[in-house]
Amino acid sequence: MVDKRFGSGLAVGQTRRGFLKAGAAAGSLALAAPMIIRKARAEDKVLNWLTYSGHSADEVIGPFVKETGIQIRAKEYADGEKMLALIHGSPPGTFDLVTSDAPYVALLVKSNLLQPMNPADYNLNDFFPEFRHWSQHWFGDKLMALLTSWGYNGLAYNTEKLTAEDVSTYDVMWSDKVKGKLGMRDWYLPVMGCISAGMGHKHPYNISDAQFAALKKHMFTLKPNVAGFWDFAGVFDSFANGGAYVIPGCGDWITGLLQRANHPIASAVPKEGAIMWTESISIIRNTPRLENAKKLVRYLTGVEGQTRLMTKSSYMANGPSEAAWKHLVQVKPKEAEMLHMTDKPDNIMATLRSGRIIPRRLPKNQSMESWQEAYTEFQNL
Amino acid sequence: MQGHDLAQNGGKAAVAGGRLSHRASRLGFRLFFGGPLVLWQGAFFVAPVAFMVVMTFWSVRNYQLSPDFTFSNWHKILTEYYVWDAFLRSLIGAGLAAVLSTVISFPCAYYLGLKASPRVRLLGACLIIAPFFTSFLVRAYTWRTILGDQGIVNAFLGWFNLGPARLTNDLFGTVVGYMTLVMPLVLLLQLFSLAAVDRRLIEAGQNLGCSPLQTIYRVIVPAARNGIVLAAAFAFVLSFGDLISPQVLGGSNPPTLSILIVDQVRGGLQWPRASVIAVMMVVTLTAVVAAAMRLAYRGSKDADIR
Amino acid sequence: MSYKRHVLKGYVLLVLAFIFAPIVVSFVFSFSQNRFPTLPLSAFSTIWYQKVLDEPAFAQAFGRSLTVASFTSAIATFIGFGAAYVDYRYRFFGQRVYVAMGIIPPMVPVLILGVAMLMFLSQIGLSGALYSVVIAHVVLCTPFSMALNRLRLSQMEPNLEAAAWNLGANEWRTMRMVIVPYCLPAILASVFITAAISFDEFAIAWFVSGLEETLPVRVLNMVARQSSPSVNAIGSFTFTLSLTLVVLAQLVLIASQRRASRSGPGT
Numbered sequence: 039m040v041d042k043r044f045g046s047g048l049a050v051g052q053t054r055r056g057f058l059k060a061g062a063a064a065g066s067l068a069l070a071a072p073m074i075i076r077k078a079r080a081e082d083k084v085l086n087w088l089t090y091s092g093h094s095a096d097e098v099i100g101p102f103v104k105e106t107g108i109q110i111r112a113k114e115y116a117d118g119e120k121m122l123a124l125i126h127g128s129p130p131g132t133f134d135l136v137t138s139d140a141p142y143v144a145l146l147v148k149s150n151l152l153q154p155m156n157p158a159d160y161n162l163n164d165f166f167p168e169f170r171h172w173s174q175h176w177f178g179d180k181l182m183a184l185l186t187s188w189g190y191n192g193l194a195y196n197t198e199k200l201t202a203e204d205v206s207t208y209d210v211m212w213s214d215k216v217k218g219k220l221g222m223r224d225w226y227l228p229v230m231g232c233i234s235a236g237m238g239h240k241h242p243y244n245i246s247d248a249q250f251a252a253l254k255k256h257m258f259t260l261k262p263n264v265a266g267f268w269d270f271a272g273v274f275d276s277f278a279n280g281g282a283y284v285i286p287g288c289g290d291w292i293t294g295l296l297q298r299a300n301h302p303i304a305s306a307v308p309k310e311g312a313i314m315w316t317e318s319i320s321i322i323r324n325t326p327r328l329e330n331a332k333k334l335v336r337y338l339t340g341v342e343g344q345t346r347l348m349t350k351s352s353y354m355a356n357g358p359s360e361a362a363w364k365h366l367v368q369v370k371p372k373e374a375e376m377l378h379m380t381d382k383p384d385n386i387m388a389t390l391r392s393g394r395i396i397p398r399r400l401p402k403n404q405s406m407e408s409w410q411e412a413y414t415e416f417q418n419l
Numbered sequence: 420m421q422g423h424d425l426a427q428n429g430g431k432a433a434v435a436g437g438r439l440s441h442r443a444s445r446l447g448f449r450l451f452f453g454g455p456l457v458l459w460q461g462a463f464f465v466a467p468v469a470f471m472v473v474m475t476f477w478s479v480r481n482y483q484l485s486p487d488f489t490f491s492n493w494h495k496i497l498t499e500y501y502v503w504d505a506f507l508r509s510l511i512g513a514g515l516a517a518v519l520s521t522v523i524s525f526p527c528a529y530y531l532g533l534k535a536s537p538r539v540r541l542l543g544a545c546l547i548i549a550p551f552f553t554s555f556l557v558r559a560y561t562w563r564t565i566l567g568d569q570g571i572v573n574a575f576l577g578w579f580n581l582g583p584a585r586l587t588n589d590l591f592g593t594v595v596g597y598m599t600l601v602m603p604l605v606l607l608l609q610l611f612s613l614a615a616v617d618r619r620l621i622e623a624g625q626n627l628g629c630s631p632l633q634t635i636y637r638v639i640v641p642a643a644r645n646g647i648v649l650a651a652a653f654a655f656v657l658s659f660g661d662l663i664s665p666q667v668l669g670g671s672n673p674p675t676l677s678i679l680i681v682d683q684v685r686g687g688l689q690w691p692r693a694s695v696i697a698v699m700m701v702v703t704l705t706a707v708v709a710a711a712m713r714l715a716y717r718g719s720k721d722a723d724i725r
Numbered sequence: 726m727s728y729k730r731h732v733l734k735g736y737v738l739l740v741l742a743f744i745f746a747p748i749v750v751s752f753v754f755s756f757s758q759n760r761f762p763t764l765p766l767s768a769f770s771t772i773w774y775q776k777v778l779d780e781p782a783f784a785q786a787f788g789r790s791l792t793v794a795s796f797t798s799a800i801a802t803f804i805g806f807g808a809a810y811v812d813y814r815y816r817f818f819g820q821r822v823y824v825a826m827g828i829i830p831p832m833v834p835v836l837i838l839g840v841a842m843l844m845f846l847s848q849i850g851l852s853g854a855l856y857s858v859v860i861a862h863v864v865l866c867t868p869f870s871m872a873l874n875r876l877r878l879s880q881m882e883p884n885l886e887a888a889a890w891n892l893g894a895n896e897w898r899t900m901r902m903v904i905v906p907y908c909l910p911a912i913l914a915s916v917f918i919t920a921a922i923s924f925d926e927f928a929i930a931w932f933v934s935g936l937e938e939t940l941p942v943r944v945l946n947m948v949a950r951q952s953s954p955s956v957n958a959i960g961s962f963t964f965t966l967s968l969t970l971v972v973l974a975q976l977v978l979i980a981s982q983r984r985a986s987r988s989g990p991g992t
Contacts, residue, residue: 086936091946096780111936116949119684120836124932126484127843132853132935145482145688218585224671226686266588266670271560271948278761280569281587299760406482410686417674417682418501448896453811453823455804456867460826464864467841468833474841527740530733538979543737545971548914550744551921552967553751554944557960561747564754564762571750574764602744604869607914608876615880631729645879649872660834662928680834690840697837704832705825716879 085330087112088121089137090317092352099346102337108330116270118142125151134325135334140174140316141227141400143183153321154180159332160339166387169358174397175318183318186338187347187355190305190386190395191228192312194288196277197302205306208236210284211260220263221273221282226413228287231313231398233257238310244402254412261419277303287313294354294376311394317355341365349373356386474694482688496695502679506699509659509676512590516597516658517651520605523598524650528606529635532613533621540614547606559596559667563587566595566668588670596664601654608653612646613639648715652708659704676700748964755957762954773958782943783959790924790940793855797862798920804863805870805915810904812871813878814886827871830864835928843932853935861933862923869922870915877911878904924963 085108087094094112096103103110115121118139125133126149138146146152162170165185175183193205199219204210211220223229234242234253245253265282266272273292276282278301289305289312296303319338321331337343344362348355349370356377357363367374367381378386389395401409478487496502531543550558565571566586573583586592616639624638640647658664662677671678676696683693754762758770777783808827812820830838842861846852851860885907889899905912927941934942940959947956 091949113936113938114946115931116946117685119688120931122688123684123690123840124843127840127847127932128853128935129847129850148481149483224666264672266672267674268670269666269949272563272667272670274761275560275563275567278763279564279567281567295760301761405687407687407689410682413686414674414679414682415501417671417678418504419673445896448900449811449815452807452900453815454807456808456811456823456827456871459800459804459863459867460830463842463845463860464826464830467838467845468829470841470845471833471837523740526733527737530737534730534733542971542975544914545975546741547744548917548921549964549967549971550748551918552924553748553960553964554925554941554956556927556941556944556948557751557956558747560948560956561751561754561762565746565750569764571764598743599747602740604918606740607918608873611873611876611911611914612880615877646876649876653872656831660832662834662836677834680836684836690837694837697834700834701829701832705829708828708832 083107084109084111085135085327085334086133087135087137087334088125088133089114089135089319090352091116092350093137093347095350095352097346098343098350099334099337101342101346102334106330106333108333110334122146122149125149130324131326133322134327134331135319135321137186137317137319138183140183140318140398143175143318143320144177144400146320147177147182151323152182153323153325153328154182155184155321155335157181160184160336162339164339164341164361165358166360166363168387168390172316172318172358174316174399183320184335184339185316185318185358186344187317187357188314189291189355190289190307190312190314190389191232191287191398192289192305192307193232193284193286194273194277194293194303194305195284196280196282197304199283202306205284205308207308208232208286208310211236211263211286216283217263218265219281219283220260221265221276221285222267223273223285223287224267224269225287226410227398227400228313228315230257230409230413231396232286233260235311235313235396236308240396242311242313242396243399246403250404250408250412254415257412257416258419261416267417277301289315290377291315291353291355294373295351297376307389307394309394311396313398314390314395315398345369348377471694471697474691475698477691479687479689479691484688484690492689492691492695496692496699501674502676502696505674505676505679506703508673509700510703512593512597512665512675513655513659515594516601517655519594520598520601520654521609521647521651524602524606524609525647528609528613529639532610533616533639540610544607544610547603547610550603555600556663558599559663562592562595562599562668566592587668588672590669592668592670593665593675596668597654597658597661600661600664601657604657605650605654608646608650609643612643612650616642645715648711652711652715655707655711656704660700748960751957752961752964754954755961757954760954762957773955774961777955777958777962782938783940786938786940786943787962789855789937793858793862793930793939794920794924796859797866797923798916800859801863801866801919801923802870802912802915805867805872805919806874806908806912808867809871809874809878810900812875828868830868839929839932842929846933852933853937855934855937855939857933857935858930858937858939861929862926865926865929866919866922869918873911873915873918874908877908881907921967 087110089112091114092098094110094114099110102108113124113133115124118141121136121138122142122145125136125146136146143152169185172185175181175185193208193210195205200210200215204213204215210216230253231242233256234245237249237253237256239245239249265276268276270292273282273285273288274296277285277292277296278299293303293305319335321328321335325331338347339359341359341362344357344359345366348357348362348366354373354377356379363374363379366379374380378384378389400406475492476488476490478485478489478491531540535543563570567573568583568585568587570586572586576582576584586595620638620642621634624634629637660677662681665671665675665678669675674682676699680693680696683689683696753766755773756769756771757767758772759767805827808823812824817823842864843852846857846860851857885903886899889903894902925941927939927945930939931942931945940963944956944959
């Protein structure tokens with residue numbers, strides 16, 4: 039079976055040298071192939087996980103691997119769209135689990151790629167009540183994803199250049215204090231959500247066409263202040279090197295890292311509200327390793343996994359588990375403080391409950407394309 | 420005498436096998452060297468590219484890619500003003516990169532190819548190739564550290580109380596990125612060309628009274644035209660399609676065609692429209708390279724074909 | 726004359742300085758304790774090297790990249806050389822299309838090409854492994870080899886081949902004794918350049934390699950989402966490796982030149 043595939047793919051010339059070359063190539067690659075295939079089919083002890091960067095690091099899953107002996111092979115990605123292309127383009131069975139952002143869960147469900155999960159399999163009572171039945175993960179009566187991390191996207195700012203009062207409103211982005219020092223993320227969804235919230239829309243993604251046109255106009259007036267549109271690395275670098283004083287659509291997950299490295303950067307939830315982001319884990323349909331996949335999900339939603347996910351070195355995050363919160367406050371109080379997971383009345387759960395952290399959704403009344411197009415035009419100005 | 424023997428041996432081989440095997444051997448020769456390109460690219464490149472073209476006619480319904488036959492993607496992309504803005508930017512950026520890299524590399528390649536000893540020339544070539552092995556991504560991000568608002572260059576300028584210069588998030592940064600990408604290749608191709616220029620031509624020029632500059636202009640450049648134009652063409656192609664430089668060093672502000680492709684995919688999963696842009700880019704680059712090759716190989720030693 | 730020569734030498738050093746500037750800076754920052762590369766430099770530390778060495782994934786990714794680069798380089802150099810020679814020597818029907826096949830790959834935006842290759846290779850069952858990356862990289866690197874060799878061939882004295890034929894050598898012999906030796910600089914350059922391009926290519930590799938992560942894909946992930954300074958350490962590793970190769974090549978050359986000068990006129 040293996041050799042046949044090689045034969046068709048590596049047809050090189052028929053002459054002596056050609057034969058030798060083909061033989062050598064096929065031979066060595068054929069040597070490699072059985073190992074690869076055997077590894078992939080070695081039933082119980084491997085899980086193939088499509089996830090964001092840093093999730094599969096030893097600092098996060100180390101205890102799981104040690105305890106269960108299951109090897110995790112992770113495919114890391116940064117862009118949800120590339121992830122979708124990858125899943126669609128790869129042969130079925132390539133992956134067992136996928137961690138993705140809430141909007142992409144919906145897209146994966148639409149493509150019929152996910153397996154329904156049984157809430158009874160997982161320890162949902164550890165979660166805060168708000169997270170036990172997270173509506174974005176329920177499709178009809180089926181649970182398709184479990185929350186593993188969440189956070190908010192509000193304003194990230196340089197505390198030496200702007201005060202907390204400055205950033206209590208999104209209007210600060212238009213201020214002369216940040217002329218040429220306003221950064222933008224390269225992703226339209228959180229940024230435009232913030233600007234929409236800043237205009238007073240209670241449901242930033244559910245706006246009428248007239249409101250959307252006004253949003254475009256309002257956003258375009260920001261251009262003179264904009265320094266650039268950056269990916270994560272660009273955002274980190276700009277904050278660390280003084281290229282930006284304020285960036286919308288960012289939160290503790292970015293500023294926590296900068297704070298750990300002693301940079302004067304912090305995040306704020308403006309009074310108009312911040313946009314929530316969520317990461318959740320799902321099981322791919324028809325995976326042969328269902329039981330092991332469930333074990334990983336249990337670990338990642340359990341106290342140990344949650345604590346590690348919250349404080350991993352790639353980016354910090356909040357988690358849905360109340361039990362993990364309590365644990366974190368005890369063992370890593372400094373990090374808990376950075377994540378606003380304290381006993382104070384303004385802790386992050388209080389902010390969430392007050393409604394100032396708004397769930398992120400795909401645009402409801404306009405197409406994703408029209409929102410992206412507005413952003414492209416914004417960039418083009 | 421020796422030549423006669425050799426000819427006889429060659430002739431013997433021909434006679435022994437007969438005319439048929441001789442032709443077969445010649446065909447085998449051609450297939451052996453010419454075949455693999457067709458086989459490999461035919462097997463692994465043609466189909467994906469054909470798929471890309473086919474995809475431009477597909478549509479995205481409810482965020483799902485579905486086979487279709489529609490011209491709406493073409494219409495949408497070709498009538499959007501920001502697409503042509505980005506197209507122009509990509510053209511200008513790539514053109515700048517091609518011209519600048521050619522001009523900047525030439526004196527360097529001139530020295531290494533014609534003035535330096537073979538040892539130094541080889542050392543130079545090795546030093547040019549070495550950076551190829553380091554990650555371009557890492558080099559691009561490191562340029563941010565060097566050119567950033569509080570970066571090395573600005574710190575240096577700060578010592579002389581010169582104001583911070585905005586070197587990233589604009590065209591300057593993007594061009595620096597392009598140069599980082601293409602200079603090693605341009606240098607190498609120019610070096611190849613210049614090192615192979617017939618010294619007798621140069622001597623002849625000097626004997627006829629050319630100053631060094633005139634020699635360069637009237638003898639060396641025309642003789643090395645192939646490599647110089649080819650290098651510029653490569654620089655253009657690589658810069659036109661580069662995503663990293665305009666994004667990391669240019670701040671995506673404003674976007675080039677390569678960034679637009681990413682945008683199309685990000686918002687609405689519009690792979691068909693992104694493919695339209697890709698086809699536009701391939702057609703443009705093919706035209707540019709075809710023109711460059713005509714310029715490069717016109718009237719050169721091997722028979723004129725294009 | 727010597728003043729001009731010094732200026733020229735200085736210019737060459739400037740150009741090299743530009744090329745090496747980001748590499749040197751990255752090298753310096755790889756020893757900086759700070760998570761983000763900022764000035765002023767923070768304390769000297771080797772923790773990032775430690776992190777890289779501790780990770781087994783790094784060694785695996787490095788090995789995979791070396792394997793892929795070696796195979797890619799060998800295959801692409803051979804195919805490119807052959808195609809360049811055939812284009813140089815013969816006129817045939819469809820020559821433009823032939824040359825196009827050897828020129829167009831770098832023109833296709835890598836994001837689209839990556840997805841298209843993934844889908845295609847998936848259909849024929851050749852995706853998700855290291856040979857998938859080799860397949861895609863050979864497609865991408867052959868144009869460079871073809872261009873280099875075509876350039877070198879265009880510099881060749883056209884009567885050289887005819888002379889060999891007149892002396893009774895058949896095509897294979899001419900190839901072996903005349904063409905290949907003449908093209909050797911281009912062939913060697915092709916070997917290194919195609920290897921280097923493959924070693925650094927991450928966009929297409931990400932799509933087709935499945936779970937077999939190569940080094941540039943690893944670097945991409947670290948840079949794209951984590952902004953980890955370990956990338957500087959990795960960059961320094963690979964650069965030191967290539968510099969070592971350069972030094973070795975120099976030594977080999979010095980030795981062979983000494984031998985050549987002893988035995989008589991060289992090239």
